[in-house]
Amino acid sequence: MPLARLLRRLLPLLFLVGLGWFLWQKVQPALFDNPLNPEPRITVTHNTVLQKVEALGRLELVRYHFKDVVEYKKSTYRFLPDAKVALIVAGDAVGCLDLRKVKAQDVVFEGDSVVRIALPPAELCTWQVDHSQSRVYSVENGFFQDAELVDAGYKYAERNVRTAALQSGILAQTEQNAEKILRPMLETMTGRRVVLTQQMAPPQLPGRR
Secondary structure, X not given: OHHHHHHXXXXXXXXXXXXXXXXXXXXXXXXXXXXXXXXXXXXXXXXXXXXXXXXXXXXXXXXXXXXXXXXXXXXXXXXXXXXXXXXXXXXXXXXXEEHHHOOHHHEEEEOOOEEEEEEOOOEEEEEEEOHHHOEEEEEEOOOOOHHHHHHHHHHHHHHHHHHHHHHOOHHHHHXXXXXXHHHXXXXXXXXXXXXXEEOOOOOOOOOOO
């Protein structure tokens, strides 16, 4: 009898312990989310808004690649040595024609076999530093302004890409490529012999330069 009475008293306690253990096994993964996994949980929230739609009509006809070693110096303090950064810079420049500038009067049909098209002048569409192919070689006397010095050096290098492209004749090369690439394509489309010319510059008004 004492043993049966003891079992009756322990039975509810054992039931509560078992229920607690069961609930703990169910809740533990949600609380700790696999503590053996060191990867953090990342949550990203964003809201993308379309702000502008722009019609594109530029035909890219040539791309120049440049490689340069740039040494940029900056004198900041009178009695301290010049701050200096050396960069190995790669850059690209693209020559194109803006076909949006071709008007109806620029396309003239001559008989049944010839069409004359006056193209707009060649442009330097883009010029930029390719940071994936560029690197900082050295920084001297930055005085805790290394980042600003490197940024100024890259900006100078980007302007130099534009200057180098123009001096290398990228606009003339763009016009030559238009003749090689655009004319055969237009002749196939129209079934006529295509003659490409240049648009005439608008006359300047008296008193304007």
